Amino acid sequence: MYxxxxxxxxxxxxxxxxxxxxxxxxNLLFPAGKLKxxxxxxxxxxxxxxxxxxxxxxxxxxxxxxxxxxxxxxxxVDSPKAEQKAFEEAISWGCSVIFSTSPLLLSSSIKYATKxxxxxxxNCSLNTGDDHIKTYYGRLYEAKFxxxxxxxxxSKSDKIGYIADYPVFGMIANINAFALGVRMIxxxxxxxxxxxxxxxxxxxxxxxxxxxxxxxxxxxxxPNKDSNRFGLYQTDGKQPVNxxxxxxxxxxxxxxxxxxxxxxxxxxxxxxxxxxxxGYVFGYD
Numbered sequence: 001m002y003x004x005x006x007x008x009x010x011x012x013x014x015x016x017x018x019x020x021x022x023x024x025x026x027n028l029l030f031p032a033g034k035l036k037x038x039x040x041x042x043x044x045x046x047x048x049x050x051x052x053x054x055x056x057x058x059x060x061x062x063x064x065x066x067x068x069x070x071x072x073x074x075x076x077v078d079s080p081k082a083e084q085k086a087f088e089e090a091i092s093w094g095c096s097v098i099f100s101t102s103p104l105l106l107s108s109s110i111k112y113a114t115k116x117x118x119x120x121x122x123n124c125s126l127n128t129g130d131d132h133i134k135t136y137y138g139r140l141y142e143a144k145f146x147x148x149x150x151x152x153x154x155s156k157s158d159k160i161g162y163i164a165d166y167p168v169f170g171m172i173a174n175i176n177a178f179a180l181g182v183r184m185i186x187x188x189x190x191x192x193x194x195x196x197x198x199x200x201x202x203x204x205x206x207x208x209x210x211x212x213x214x215x216x217x218x219x220x221x222x223p224n225k226d227s228n229r230f231g232l233y234q235t236d237g238k239q240p241v242n243x244x245x246x247x248x249x250x251x252x253x254x255x256x257x258x259x260x261x262x263x264x265x266x267x268x269x270x271x272x273x274x275x276x277x278x279g280y281v282f283g284y285d
Contacts (some may be wrong), residue, residue, distance in 0.1 A: 005044045011033030018207055021102040035097070035262060037061070038090035040083075042102035044075040049230070051075070053248050054101045054124070060251025061258060069258050083108040096120060097261060099254070103168065109133050120261065126170055129215075136253070137170065140219070141177035141245040147232045148181025150244050151214045154234070161215035163206060165197045178216055207235070 004024045045052040052071050055073065072093060074086040087108055090098055094118065100109045103125035113121035113132040128135050151160050160182055164171050179191045195205045196218075207215065207229070213236050221230045231245020260266035 034068055036093065036095040036260065037069060037071045037099065037258065038093065038095040039071060039073040039096040040077050040086050040090065040098060040100045040105060041073060041075050042078050042104050049218060051101065051221050054099075054250055057248075057250025057254050061254040064251070064255050065262075068262060077105065080108075087112045091116065091119070097258070098122070100124065106135075120266075122257070126168075138248060139248075140170065140246055141173045142217075144174040145177040145181040147216060147244055147246075148178035148183075149185050149217065150181075151178075151232055152182040152185030152189060154243070155189070155214045156187065157213060158186065159211040159212045160189055160191055161195050161207075161210040162191050162193045163203065163215060163217045164193060165195070165218065167195070204245055210235075214243075219248075 039054065039058050041051045042048075042052065043051045045055045058071050058073060061069060072090070072095070074090065075091070077083050077086040087098070091112070098119065098121045099111070100106070100121070101124045103123070106125050106128065108124050109121050109123040110128075110130050110133055113119060113130075117132070119137060123133055123135050123149060124137060125135050126137055162175060162178060164175060175191075175193065182189050182191060192210060194210070196203045196206065197203060207217075214232065214234055216232050218230045221228075228240045228242040231242055233240045233242045257266065
């Protein structure tokens with residue numbers, strides 16, 4: 001049998017400190033100058049559309065709060081040694097907030113958040129059970145469902161392609177949502193799935209071997225690369241035509257987090273941020 005739980009009694013101070021004294025302003029821990037925010041990326045904007053999107057968000061944040069916020073980014077943080085170097089450099093720089101933008105950086109994020117409990121560390125990944133950090137992500141499966149419905153409406157074939165990168169939990173949810181969207185319109189259709197990150201797979205060969213008119217591919221374009229091969233695109237004709245894609249508005253999210261830290265309300269408001277975040281809109285060519 002489990003031991004009985006001890007009784008708990010809540011004692012309240014009769015003197016109300018007032019709303020201003022109740023607020024905890026993280027920026028007061030670093031009173032000199034602007035609020036310093038570090039962005040730690042697993043890759044670079046030139047090699048990763050994911051990192052490119054977050055860097056657009058960082059630029060938006062700096063532009064919107066340029067009088068109050070200073071940011072700095074670390075790239076190619078892709079090994080334990082690089083992670084240690086990046087996090088320690090960011091802390092030595094004097095940042096009070098760290099955004100680590102990859103689930104691969106979760107372990108180091110927890111490590112340094114535990115080591116520096118007054119540091120605000122947020123990792124871009126799905127929910128974790130650790131109490132020392134916050135995680136954030138978008139409900140992309142909702143957009144994927146609608147993309148699947150569009151593919152089902154426009155395709156004249158029962159074959160629709162899907163190119164995914166890593167089989168993490170969020171990706172599986174996206175694939176399932178896309179398939180449900182297709183099935184709602186075209187129940188007899190089949191989704192042909194390939195993984196672009198497998199060593200023996202070549203993305204260009206995968207696209208060619210599919211021989212399918214409509215393919216759902218990566219969510220972002222990579223600068224200076226075949227810009228139409230992202231989102232849902234049609235392969236008929238000489239050039240692929242991009243039809244619909246999710247757009248992550250990281251800038252608005254980062255701005256909202258920074259404002260809440262500056263005014264001391266971010267802990268109280270955090271539960272609502274997940275719904276605000278990374279809304280998505282659809283674009284059409």
